Amino acid sequence: MFVDYSEISDDAKVWIYPSSRKFYNTEIEALESSIKSFVKNWQKEDENFKASYQFLYNRFIVLVVEYSETAISNAVIDASVSFILQLQETYKVELLDKMNVCFKQGEFVQYKELKDFKKLLKNKALTGKSIIFDNLVNNNYDFKNFWEMPIEDSWYNRFL
Template sequence: MFVDYSLIPDDAKVWIYPSSRKFYPNEVGEVEQKVKTFVENWKSNDEAFKASFQFLYNRFIILYADDITTPLKNTDIDTSVSFILNLQQEYNVELLDKMNVCFKQGEFVQYKELKDFKKLLKNKAVTAKTIIFDNLITTKHDFDNFWEVAIEDSWYSRFL
């Protein structure tokens, strides 16, 4: 059942899908509606199941699932990945590559391959204080507290 993000418990599972490009203004409403429809129908036969989503910076699709009261099965996760794969194909974006780096440059979110990001660090185009998105986190608590952090406070600090 779809619920507001605020009703999802802190220990809920989180999947973050960073897009290789910002969604265009004419795509945003459409993508949000498709994600909402997916979440509303995800495990719709289980009334105890709670899920939500956020669509942030016109670039990140975040899915939340309370899997404590209703454990997720591999088929449930496969269903969500299949949905994301369909979005990738439909909008010609990359959503599943977790090894690319997303970070803020001013008001803009940048998306770079790790090797290019390392070059930016070496050339001081980004610094230890640059805000980075840690798309590898797995719980709502970590998302709320550690998703947007300075490079120096993230696992990316090893590249400084």
């Protein structure tokens, strides 16, 4: 059942899909419509299944699920991964590569391979105060509190 994101509890499961590029303004309306349609129809017959999403910085697709009965099934996860794979193909972007790093550089969100991120730190193009996105957070509480933070306060600080 689709619910407004504000109705989702802190314990809800979160999946973050960073795009390898910013979505173009001409793509956003159709993309958000696709995401909302998927989430609305994702287990819609199960009233214990609450789902929502966020689309942030024209780059991050965040799927959020709260399920009160049992653990989230593999079928539910498979459906979401299939949907994300469809988006990758439609928009010619990478959404499933968790080994890339997203961070802010000024007002822009950058997406880099880990080796390139390390080079930026070494060359002082980024500092411990630079904002990083931890796309590995897995619950709504961590998403709201620890997804976007200074590198020095994140697990990425080992690369400083």
